Amino acid sequence: MFALLKPGEKRPLASLDRSLIAGLSVFEGIAAADLDRIVGQARSIRIAKDQPVFEQEQEAHSFFLLLDGHVRVVKSTPDGHEVTVRYISPGELMGIASALGLTTYPANAIAAVDCVALAWPSRLWPAFAASFPSFSSNIYKTVGSRLQDAHARVIEMSTEQVEQRVAHALLKLIKQSGRKTEEGILIDFPISRQDVAEMTGTTLHTVSRLLSAWEDQELVKSGRQRIVVVEPHRLLVIAEGRATKS
Amino acid sequence: MFALLKPGEKRPLASLDRSLIAGLSVFEGIAAADLDRIVGQARSIRIAKDQPVFEQEQEAHSFFLLLDGHVRVVKSTPDGHEVTVRYISPGELMGIASALGLTTYPANAIAAVDCVALAWPSRLWPAFAASFPSFSSNIYKTVGSRLQDAHARVIEMSTEQVEQRVAHALLKLIKQSGRKTEEGILIDFPISRQDVAEMTGTTLHTVSRLLSAWEDQELVKSGRQRIVVVEPHRLLVIAEGRATKS
DNA sequence: GATGGAATTTGCCTCAGCGCAAACAAGACG
DNA sequence: CGTCTTGTTTGCGCTGAGGCAAATTCCATC
Secondary structure, eight states: OOOOOOTTOOOOSSSOOHHHHHTSGGGTTOOHHHHHHHHHTOEEEEEOTTOEEEOTTSBOOEEEEEEESOEEEEEEOTTSOEEEEEEEOTTOEEOGGGGGTOSBOSSEEEESSOEEEEEEEGGGHHHHHHHOHHHHHHHHHHHHHHHHHHHHHHHHHHHOOHHHHHHHHHHHHHHHHEEEOSSSEEESSOOOHHHHHHHHTSOHHHHHHHHHHHHHTTSEEEETTEEEESOHHHHHHHHTTOOOOO | OOOOOOTTOOOOSSSOOHHHHHTSGGGTTOOHHHHHHHHTTOEEEEEOTTOEEEOTTSBOOEEEEEEESOEEEEEEOTTSOEEEEEEEOTTOEEOGGGGGTOSBOSSEEEESSOEEEEEEEGGGHHHHHHHOHHHHHHHHHHHHHHHHHHHHHHHHHHHOOHHHHHHHHHHHHHHHHEEEOSSSEEESSOOOHHHHHHHHTSOHHHHHHHHHHHHHTTSEEEETTEEEESOHHHHHHHHTTOOOOO
16 A cells, blocks of 8 residues: 655654654644654654555544655545645644544545655544643644635635635745745645646636746746746735736 | 623523533533533523624634524635635534634624524633543534535535535525425525625625526525525535536 | 615626647656 | 657637626615
8 A cells, every 4th residue: 555665765764753753843742751652653654656645435544644745635526526625744744534533534645746654543543632632732723724724715715816816826835845946936846737726726727827927927937747936926916916917 | 792682582591401402412422410510611691693702813712502593604804705604503613713722713703693602711621621521522523524514615616616506505504504384494594695695605696696596496485584495406406516507 | 654774686798717629848668 | 769648838719607787675663
């Protein structure tokens, strides 16, 4: 199920760097000893690019903490549509269905690049919640902010035009996973027009047209599965709907 | 802040009917003694029609359990749009910001009719979570299902046409708050075209046109702030997009 | 029962964005 | 180095649904 990374990768597997992990917001306020007890029960896994971390409807056997890479969480509808729920960045949790009383995963999670994650068996959750209150409280904060995000998304879909939504999506992506380059801020994983369309409720054609237009205005530079935001500020103007339609 | 009901209302205030409350899913699996300890710390409040239960951005001083009535939860955007997040029915929680680590309410809650609710001070939450694990677990189940709902909503907005979304909204409403009458299933509180528009991300004009068309087909009967679904099954056909556009 | 305000209906016009289709470019792979 | 797959671009036409505006109906209230 979990394919291996290409050989030559230099990421930690057996010997996890606890000091790095301890800095993550999920573990905020947790004593070192407790942290060890929590992390000690996880196994470390690798997921190759384009492989699933977990799948919709599948029994939720584990929950995960992404250490390295990027994961796309997608919901598939019965009639064949795909809607991207969110992208997971390093340090974020995923597959926390069990904390919400679900027994199956509500979405598919696909590695956008080769990934490393910690995995805990879901059955440990009740014990964790009881023994490490700050851990569970941190996790519920995550859930809370995802609920907020989802509502914000509903509001965007209800009140904004496609152009604004796509602009917002790019801004979110560079905020979450942007890497400065000399050209501008690069979205640090392969992302296609189709992917952006699935995030914003539109079509790859419309996204392509928008990116082309923005490219002409030197707002972004983009290529195959690659988007660089050159002028975040002007993009924000569009996102907020204060753009001067010239 | 909390206006009174009209005189002559016969609802319980001081003497709460515990046996009724005990049946609610929020309290599932909780010992009678614990239930008493939880409910004992709540105060019972009344909210008059059109009055706020709590308001967006306000400090989240309390969380609530609706006992009677219907509450509309609405988010306002900076640019004046209003998006209805959900309707709360009797037995449901609202204002549970504190359980998610928020200090302010993320939305406005307005009584759609005169309401009765229990209110707990938010500061009790950590103690409740620690002392009554099934209570907190039930609450997080609620949160989980709301997260699911929100995602479902995003998917609807991304993949369905307005007609389907409005049909879905009516079906959800009759499921949640439908009352059988000889005409059909009545949505049991005043709801305007505008309200439906705010639930579905469209305009009152479009909702009005749709309801008129459905009225002609004898699918629904509607009037001023009043909607009766006559043929839920045919409405479901529309909602699923299997309608024969005649 | 007259008045005023709120909710609803409807016609007409416009356009953002989708669907379709075809061409094109860039890697991947042998 | 040619070939093939996958992602991208772009033109064209169409239409679902919103915007605007005016008329109408229903209630609440005095």
